[in-house]
Amino acid sequence: xxxxxxxxxxxxxHEDDAGLDKLKSLLGRNDMNIRDYxxxxxxxxxxxxEGYIKSEILAPRIRACGTMVVYITPDTKVSDYVNWEIxxxxxxxxxxxxxWAHGQKDCEIPEALDEYADAIVGWRGNNIIDAINGKIxxxxxxxxxxxxxxxxxxxxx
Numbered sequence: 001x002x003x004x005x006x007x008x009x010x011x012x013x014h015e016d017d018a019g020l021d022k023l024k025s026l027l028g029r030n031d032m033n034i035r036d037y038x039x040x041x042x043x044x045x046x047x048x049x050e051g052y053i054k055s056e057i058l059a060p061r062i063r064a065c066g067t068m069v070v071y072i073t074p075d076t077k078v079s080d081y082v083n084w085e086i087x088x089x090x091x092x093x094x095x096x097x098x099x100w101a102h103g104q105k106d107c108e109i110p111e112a113l114d115e116y117a118d119a120i121v122g123w124r125g126n127n128i129i130d131a132i133n134g135k136i137x138x139x140x141x142x143x144x145x146x147x148x149x150x151x152x153x154x155x156x157x
Contacts, residue, residue, distance in 0.1 A: 003031050006132055009062050009094075010038040011085040012071040017041045019071055019101050023128075026102075030125030032132070037061040054084060062088055067095045067132050072120070074107040086112035097121065097131040100142040120147065 010020055017040045027034060039045045039057065047053050058081075062068065068089035076082050089096055090112070098113050098120035109120070119131035120139040127144075130136045139147035 003028075003033050004129075004133075005033050005035065006067060007065040008034040008036060008067050008069050008132070009065040009085070009089070010036055010040075010069045010071055011082050011089075012038065012040075013073070013075050013079050013082065014041065015075065016071055016073050016101065019073070022102055023069075023071065023099065026123070026125045027128060030129055032125075032129045035065075037065045054088075058085060059088060062094065063092055065094065067097060069128075069132070070096065070098045070110065070113050070117075071101055072098050072107070072109055072113070073101045073104060077108045077110050079110065083110050083112040086110060086116055090116040095132070095134060097128070098139075099123070099128055099131075104142045106142055 012020060020040055024034060024036065045053060045057055047057060062085060068086065070082065070086060086096060096117050098109060098117050100122050102123045119136045121127040121131045121136060122140055122142050122144045124144065127136060141147055
């Protein structure tokens with residue numbers, strides 16, 4: 001099967017930048033390459049004004065991608081930017097996929113991810129790809145076991 005290429009925005013905190021390369025490598029080994037539209041240390045954002053960052057830097061990148069991937073670590077939950085990015089992606093009708101960080105045991109997830117995730121999957125390449133492609137629409141814990149069923153709120157135009 002030829003490599004798939006997907007336009008993805010990876011929502012994360014900057015302290016987790018190193019994990020993004022691991023995620024991209026895992027996907028690449030499983031025949032999916034991604035164009036990463038997120039801001040990270042390779043593509044830094046030097047702006048200071050929050051409104052400008054959201055409307056002129058983050059929003060266009062989220063609109064340009066097909067899927068929002070949220071890289072889940074313990075500190076992701078408390079990031080105002082991560083929650084804003086998820087909410088903005090939901091308003092744009094983007095697919096939202098949470099991915100537990102490699103080696104992550106369990107932690108609370110961002111409130112917006114809990115509310116809007118189409119899928120949350122563990123650190124397994126095929127599951128992440130299936131979630132990005134819409135073949136998985138559920139929630140699993142980092143070890144791959146199923147989470148409790150929950151309602152997903154979606155609002156139409």
